[in-house]
Amino acid sequence: MADKIMIDPITRIEGHLAVEVEVEGGVVVDAKSMGMMFRGMELIMRGRDPRDAQQIMQRICGV
Amino acid sequence: MPTKLSRRDFIRLCAGGAAAISLSSYLAPFMAEAVAAGAPPVLWIQGGSCTGCSISILNTVSPDIEKVLTEVISLRYHPNISAAAGDLAIQEALYKTAEEFKGQFFLVVEGAVPVAADGMYCIIGEKDGQHLTFERAVKEIGSQAAAILNFGTCSAFGGIPATPPNPTKCKPVSEIVKTVPIVNVPGCPPHPDWMIGTIAHVLLYGDVPEVDSFGRPKMFFGGIIHDNCPRRQYFDNAIFAKNFGDPGCLLEIGCKGPIAHCDSTTRLWNGGVNWCIKAGAPCIACTEPQFPGWPMYERIPEMPIAPAMTATIDQIGGVLGAAAVLGIGGHLAGNIATGRIGPKKNDAEKEGDN
Numbered sequence: 365m366a367d368k369i370m371i372d373p374i375t376r377i378e379g380h381l382a383v384e385v386e387v388e389g390g391v392v393v394d395a396k397s398m399g400m401m402f403r404g405m406e407l408i409m410r411g412r413d414p415r416d417a418q419q420i421m422q423r424i425c426g427v
Numbered sequence: 428m429p430t431k432l433s434r435r436d437f438i439r440l441c442a443g444g445a446a447a448i449s450l451s452s453y454l455a456p457f458m459a460e461a462v463a464a465g466a467p468p469v470l471w472i473q474g475g476s477c478t479g480c481s482i483s484i485l486n487t488v489s490p491d492i493e494k495v496l497t498e499v500i501s502l503r504y505h506p507n508i509s510a511a512a513g514d515l516a517i518q519e520a521l522y523k524t525a526e527e528f529k530g531q532f533f534l535v536v537e538g539a540v541p542v543a544a545d546g547m548y549c550i551i552g553e554k555d556g557q558h559l560t561f562e563r564a565v566k567e568i569g570s571q572a573a574a575i576l577n578f579g580t581c582s583a584f585g586g587i588p589a590t591p592p593n594p595t596k597c598k599p600v601s602e603i604v605k606t607v608p609i610v611n612v613p614g615c616p617p618h619p620d621w622m623i624g625t626i627a628h629v630l631l632y633g634d635v636p637e638v639d640s641f642g643r644p645k646m647f648f649g650g651i652i653h654d655n656c657p658r659r660q661y662f663d664n665a666i667f668a669k670n671f672g673d674p675g676c677l678l679e680i681g682c683k684g685p686i687a688h689c690d691s692t693t694r695l696w697n698g699g700v701n702w703c704i705k706a707g708a709p710c711i712a713c714t715e716p717q718f719p720g721w722p723m724y725e726r727i728p729e730m731p732i733a734p735a736m737t738a739t740i741d742q743i744g745g746v747l748g749a750a751a752v753l754g755i756g757g758h759l760a761g762n763i764a765t766g767r768i769g770p771k772k773n774d775a776e777k778e779g780d781n
Contacts, residue, residue, distance in 0.1 A: 371513040372553040375506050378478045380551060400550040400558075403475050403541075404594030408587065415724045419711060423587050426479020426616060 378427045441624040441646040450620040452489040454627045458499045467531040471505040474561035475588040476538025480579040483616035517552040534572040539581040539588045541595035548595040569604040583611035584716040611642035615713035652684035655692035681724035683712035
């Protein structure tokens with residue numbers, strides 16, 4: 365039987381990341397990483413002046 | 428919190444915006460003293476944000492950010508810095524501090540609060556085997572804080588994630604927690620001095636600074652860009668830039684300076700090196716509640732010109748306080764009379780659009 369280890373949040377990175385690891389007998393058998401935030405930037409840009417993209421899309425990530 | 432720095436001097440220091448001199452270098456010794464004397468801790472959480480506000484605060488110079496974070500502020504949790512991850516971060520660093528310092532600690536919130544799908548568009552961790560949504564964290568932690576400091580336009584007013592059609596139904600923090608004093612420090616991102624100055628005020632005096640009708644500290648957001656703009660002489664002489672890089676007032680290529688409240692004109696950015704308009708970029712009014720609900724590179728559709736023109740003011744919406752409208756109206760009315768500001772030119776006359 366595999367043990368599930370969930371680490372959420374992963375700190376010291378930008379954004380919201382979670383990691384789920386399955387361990388069986390001391391061996392990692394499966395691992396998932398998950399981005400835990402969604403803002404819909406593409407949906408926000410729809411219908412806007414194309415020149416606004418440089419201001420809005422750069423704010424996907426401020427790092 | 429007793430401190431040798433009087434409120435009057437503090438406000439003068441913050442509002443002065445002495446160019447090229449770091450505000451934090453003045454404040455740091457007083458803040459370090461306050462922390463040593465047992466000033467309450469600060470918790471910092473991030474939601475629907477880009478982390479740009481945290482990055483902006485890194486621009487704090489002299490003392491550098493390392494000293495600010497380790498000696499000047501008792502920062503118990505920050506997602507980008509905390510060594511603790513997972514349960515340790517949420518249970519021990521976040522919730523335990525909130526419980527221990529209930530009603531005393533200050534909560535810094537960066538990022539808007541998505542409430543669609545029960546807040547599942549932003550999950551900041553796991554608590555008791557359940558997803559901890561940002562909405563829940565803001566409610567639970569925020570309601571125990573002495574005050575909430577909203578750093579950035581997203582947490583203050585909704586900002587970019589709350590722009591129509593607002594796919595994740597993002598809300599500002601003030602609509603989630605209503606029982607705690609809130610200070611809005613908008614900006615996309617805010618100037619490091621605005622953030623350090625606001626934290627300093629709450630740590631040194633234990634209460635929130637005086638704010639305007641949108642919750643912004645008056646010491647930083649009292650002025651309007653247009654009033655102190657280095658290109659103001661161009662405006663007064665009716666010289667308008669038609670393209671980027673032209674000399675002239677940037678109004679025609681989209682500058683929102685006449686409706687933007689902040690002190691960047693005198694404070695400058697990047698340690699006093701430069702700022703938006705000095706670099707030739709039209710102001711996008713990132714400190715205003717409606718940002719970014721307007722086309723950024725189009726002339727402001729209607730300028731509020733006089734108090735009597737209420738329809739115009741309504742169109743501009745809640746952006747301007749009545750006092751600001753009066754202030755702007757005064758000098759703009761003259762300019763309209765002399766034809767400097769007229770109806771928007773038709774496309775055929777506009778250069779640079781093709």
